[in-house]
Amino acid sequence: MQVGFIGLGIMGQPMAANLIKAGFTLTVFDRDEARAVPLVEMGAQAGASPAAVAGASEMVVTMLPETPHVEAVLFGENGVAQALEPGSVFIDMSTISPSATVEFAGRLRERSVELLDAPVSGGQPGAKAGRLSIMVGGDRAAYDRALPLFQAMGNNVVYTGPNGYGQKTKLVNQIVGSLNLLAMVEGVRVASAAGLDLKLTLQAVAGGAAGSWMWSNLGPRVAEQDYRPGFMIRHHAKDLRLTVQLLEELGIAAPGAELCHRLFQEAMQKGFGELGNQGLIKLWW
Numbered sequence: 001m002q003v004g005f006i007g008l009g010i011m012g013q014p015m016a017a018n019l020i021k022a023g024f025t026l027t028v029f030d031r032d033e034a035r036a037v038p039l040v041e042m043g044a045q046a047g048a049s050p051a052a053v054a055g056a057s058e059m060v061v062t063m064l065p066e067t068p069h070v071e072a073v074l075f076g077e078n079g080v081a082q083a084l085e086p087g088s089v090f091i092d093m094s095t096i097s098p099s100a101t102v103e104f105a106g107r108l109r110e111r112s113v114e115l116l117d118a119p120v121s122g123g124q125p126g127a128k129a130g131r132l133s134i135m136v137g138g139d140r141a142a143y144d145r146a147l148p149l150f151q152a153m154g155n156n157v158v159y160t161g162p163n164g165y166g167q168k169t170k171l172v173n174q175i176v177g178s179l180n181l182l183a184m185v186e187g188v189r190v191a192s193a194a195g196l197d198l199k200l201t202l203q204a205v206a207g208g209a210a211g212s213w214m215w216s217n218l219g220p221r222v223a224e225q226d227y228r229p230g231f232m233i234r235h236h237a238k239d240l241r242l243t244v245q246l247l248e249e250l251g252i253a254a255p256g257a258e259l260c261h262r263l264f265q266e267a268m269q270k271g272f273g274e275l276g277n278q279g280l281i282k283l284w285w
């Protein structure tokens with residue numbers, strides 16, 4: 001199958017590589033041309049624009065930073081929407097606004113193109129290993145057609161319901177993940193202040209009821225003051241902004257998520273946006 005892939009950053013690069021390894025024929029594009037090079041070396045074609053990618057593909061995947069980037073790639077100049085054949089499927093795997101997702105899906109449906117919102121969790125290690133959790137919203141028949149793609153990138157693919165449900169599921173994921181991250185950061189800080197050996201503390205806590213992905217994957221990085229990004233603070237702050245918008249729409253409070261939102265805003269103001277989200281600890285440490 002001919003697949004287009006747009007957005008070849010920390011996540012998109014290894015996800016596209018896994019599609020090539022699984023036997024899909026890829027046309028790729030990133031606004032930073034250099035990011036296509038490793039995939040072209042693996043056999044992908046480089047597309048000249050989003051429209052050129054769409055013209056060569058039955059399904060197009062995007063893995064872009066935020067809602068405006070997805071809108072521009074879809075409906076902007078040389079965008080995907082103008083070039084996709086009726087009957088094709090557009091799959092957005094970025095984390096963006098659920099309500100914008102529903103709107104984009106409606107605009108594409110007028111052209112007989114189905115949109116699937118399919119955000120992911122599992123970070124850069126999950127993307128590299130093809131072990132992402134993928135939360136899909138949209139038309140069920142389009143989901144069934146796209147399933148082989150998802151299975152090449154993830155090991156936990158869940159159909160969650162109509163358009164927007166994938167994105168809402170991801171925001172729930174981000175509430176739980178953010179609180180786990182904050183718990184990890186706080187645990188490491190207190191362990192350090194108490195004079196504990198951080199390696200031993202990480203090992204002891206990982207094996208008990210308080211263990212988590214954040215503790216096991218990002219705890220060791222914090223202990224070594226390694227703040228290189230797997231998931232950038234600016235993307236995490238964006239996810240919490242979307243979460244707070246959803247809470248407002250629902251008319252409910254979620255104090256833990258709101259606290260994380262404030263802390264990530266503070267981290268942005270301090271200029272930590274390009275650090276990995278484990279760099280949240282730099283607010284105190």
Ligand code: NAD
Binds near residue numbers: 009029073094231
């Ligand atoms: P990234 O910033 O590393 O990559 C984004 C890529 O999109 C970049 O290569 C950029 O050049 C490209 N891009 C931006 N605008 C473009 C445009 N108009 N046309 C073509 N290319 C464009 O980000 P990432 O970490 O790969 O994250 C991508 C999305 O996935 C975000 O929504 C993020 O929240 C989500 N996500 C990230 C992780 C993670 O651990 N990094 C995990 C789950 C979900």
